Amino acid sequence: MEPDMALEMTHNLKDNGRFIHVLHADNDSTTTARLEVDFKELQKSKVKEATTYENNVEVNELIPDIQEISSPKTINESDNFVIFYLKTTGLSRKIDITQIAAACGSNTFQRYVIPRLEITQEACTITGITFSHSSNKMYLIGTIVETCFGEQSLLVLIDLLKLNNIPILVGHKIANLDMLVL
Secondary structure (H helix, E strand, O other): OOHHHHHHHHHHHHHOOOOOOEEEEOOOHHHHHHHHHHOOOOEEEEOOOOOOOOOOOOOOOOOOOOOOOOOOOOOOOOOEEEEEEEEEOOOOOOOOEEEEEEEEOOEEEEEEEOOOOOOOHHHHHHHOEEEEOOOOEEEEOOEEEOEEOHHHHHHHHHHHHHOOOOEEEEOOOHHHHHHHHO
């Protein structure tokens, strides 16, 4: 941990009425010296530094629920990657899809989706997509685009996934947002 980060975290704890009496850390003299200026009562307990991420790392006690970290997955040419992307009505957890696109090799698709929720101003600014519920029309930077219902777009995505024996979904921040929305 960087000295500035350790110092900030220690001050935050103190500001919230919690005090650190013993610091368990490596032999970073910069961190220790900076903490000693503001926290004179702080004692330091030395931690044995060792190599990590090797098969035979020394531990103080045997803990039965620790599992070995598996090796990175090898990517073969036969793996079928499906790159997909969503645009949504906002950035919170309660959002709806406004656009979905996917590609796998030469197979691609892209659909604008009629949202059930209002598109936030922030999402409009980022994506350029607006939707009028009164006229049931979607606009991309002021130009009308063809839309479909969410269920129809998801069926097309499923058909694209079925083209692959074992599809591997790839995208930006898909675990935190896109997969939850789907």
